[in-house]
Amino acid sequence: MAKQTSRLDLVLPPRPAGVPYGRWLYSSLRELILAGRLPPGTWLPSSRDLARQYGLARGTVVEALEALRWEGYLEAKVGAGTRVSPTLPDGLLAAPRARTAAVTPPVPGRPGRSLSRFAGRLQPLGNLAPGPVRAFRTDQPALDLFPLKLWTQLASRRLKQASTDLWLSCHPLGFPPLRQAIADYLVSSRGVRCEAAQVAIVSGTQEALDLAARLVLDPGSRVALECPGYEGAQRVFAAAGAELAEVPVDAEGMVVDPARLAGARLVYVTPAHQYPLGMAMSLPRRLALLDWAGAHSALVFEDDYDSEFRYTGRPLPALQGLDSQAQVLFAGTFSKVLLPSLRLGYLVLPSDLVDRFATLQSITRRHAPVLEQAVLADFMAGSHFGRHVRRMREVYAERLGVLQAAAREELAGGLELTGIEAGLQTIGWLAPGLSAERVAAAATRRQVEVRAVALPAAATPDPAGRQGLHLGFAAVRPGELRRGVSALARVLAAERPP
């Protein structure tokens, strides 16, 4: 039978002068058990190891362990070793959670401690909600349709064939075959102009934003971003201490207004599909933004989120592909195309920033985990990636259709859905006079997830602005979509002014 000792080392307090060795070992172990620092079931090092490590006679150790065994603290298993008794006598441990209490004294607030100004600027960003997927969860793919079996096969093959080189480390910008596969995909399918050397593997759009901000922004630097826009970008720029210039959007995307953009070192845009409103940035606006950036030596951060899921119209080439002056940073993620938990995405850099970015990666994360990069490279090199995206696009188009049909039937007059061309979510605009926050709160009570969206007056002909609900459909099964629409209809009926 294999030896079961998972316990590596045991750290014992120093022996007070005058206390015999055996007594000291006995009482130290007993204390550790009573304080919960050695939980029930924990395997101890062998008596041989304990004797060697603490310079004790083997017999002294055996005697102390025997005593603890007789008292019920320890249990010996033939061929396996000695462990803390899994069923300690009642009342032996002071309290069920005595362990936690004993280990960590409560820490008082520490007003004297100096943290950075950066730390003072941090504001929380909500994570993706865990738990069962309900209508109308946003920003999430259909997790249950991920090709898990195929992924497992590819991972097993990579693990079996792994050379030590694969395990050791990789280039700070990422695993070279993955960078090449992404460059090939972006050149032909997204109209990006790049080679593999410009592709940096990051953990997702959020990390790409953070790293770009560190490279470009100082406290007090001006950064322009869409309003309404993506909260995650706003959080990163605010933490960097940047001055935030909010630029309105209209039906053609960000309004390229030199007065609003003035002095910006970086402009954050979502041209493929504005977040959260969903429209594409028009070609004249794209050209105007690039002209402005070229004239002012500014950089543009293009967040290409959800561009893979386009249901109508032709594929829109990336803003980056129009850029002749190397001023666009182009970011995408596999969180929506594959899985959020993978934590893999990419940032395409202007060539003159590649070395500096590699240095930044090498002193911060060194590089992304290699195995998942290798599996993804295999997934992209075969036809799997294209097939998966096509399949998901069909499923999501169908779910969008279910949502639209149910909304026409049950929500007419109360909620007007925007016609979207791409993405995993849409927006429903509320009739004037209804409060999005109130509707969202009432919906939550009926197990429906919606997020309030407010369009400022500047972005709409209505001087009061416009209120709406952000509705995700991609992650939600058709039956749950229909249930959600019915529940929302009841909420709207109750909220509507008589």
Place this chain on the structure above:
Amino acid sequence: MAKQTSRLDLVLPPRPAGVPYGRWLYSSLRELILAGRLPPGTWLPSSRDLARQYGLARGTVVEALEALRWEGYLEAKVGAGTRVSPTLPDGLLAAPRARTAAVTPPVPGRPGRSLSRFAGRLQPLGNLAPGPVRAFRTDQPALDLFPLKLWTQLASRRLKQASTDLWLSCHPLGFPPLRQAIADYLVSSRGVRCEAAQVAIVSGTQEALDLAARLVLDPGSRVALECPGYEGAQRVFAAAGAELAEVPVDAEGMVVDPARLAGARLVYVTPAHQYPLGMAMSLPRRLALLDWAGAHSALVFEDDYDSEFRYTGRPLPALQGLDSQAQVLFAGTFSKVLLPSLRLGYLVLPSDLVDRFATLQSITRRHAPVLEQAVLADFMAGSHFGRHVRRMREVYAERLGVLQAAAREELAGGLELTGIEAGLQTIGWLAPGLSAERVAAAATRRQVEVRAVALPAAATPDPAGRQGLHLGFAAVRPGELRRGVSALARVLAAERPP
């Protein structure tokens, strides 16, 4: 037969006014193929998809594709679709790497571009060397002894049992069962005082350093670090714009000199095993450092690297376990215990910093990849982790013995090895008059990797300081260790003054 199209979308240039649709499609595709943007073998979207996306008649598309097929640009495969001919006629493509050249125009240096002051302070940090493992590679475990089969089994099981919750995301500080497993391990085996809520999963010590620096340091803040010391810490603090106070080390570790530490907001130490010299920090020094930090509201960053591999003496409890004022950040990594490419490590935080650190993680990386965290949690929950470390400890002790025996035999008088108690590497001190840089350069020519180490005069009785070589033994097989020693003996004989 399954459809082979991995091509999702095709981005075509706009049609110039007056050019017929079919002509435009034909010449656009031909251009893309000639420029190498559609490499040989690339599958095209179906004619149906092309017609729909670009608003063309299906017949127009079919005609254009047919023409390209007759000219040899495309190839049709029954049941599979149309692809760029895998064997394009000779001389058709301008040059073998025409593709790269065509895609990316050379970017001139951009002196007008403003980057951050942080970007200006970045200095490169060497990555782990790839390639075959030679004597005397440092900072690397024995990759070929990693329990790959077991790891693959655990990964497959997790993938099979995966619920959508596991795929979705996790707490910004990490996968809860892994945080618990690490807390249990650190409490019993490293003498750390913590609960799982204080454990943050990071990608390794380098990221822990970067995140801690962001939370604590402003440009101009003072940070104290050991000299000689770990280059990766120096790089992070320098990039943060901190003022670096280098504190000498002696046989008891960092000299806790209030004059040197004055004004430091953060003190970086390697108490278990000083980097690179290898000695442990003595108990009086540990207590003095904690007293000093408590009196000055400073934080201590304890880098516990390689503490798992202790060959003699008793396990040394962590500095963090002596801290009663919650002023220690305790960092460790799985890069050496398991694999560098995993990119998993941990940072144990004082309780009052936990929420702020979680916010920082949520806006930067969101969280570490979930699958590898789950597999590691399983590895630690069973007895695998303990068994693997014990086994590696035995292998490394044996390799250390081989190195020491060979050095006694062949290097006596030229290189004096330090007696080490723990770690993956040791230092050989050169006889006075020999230059470490010269010896390292000559060794490289004989396929031996050694890194020069210089001990400043302040840290040694010798007023000229001391020069030595950093020698790794853990990753290197015994035969290669012996070859390395023989090669080094020849180098020393050639370099020694007559």
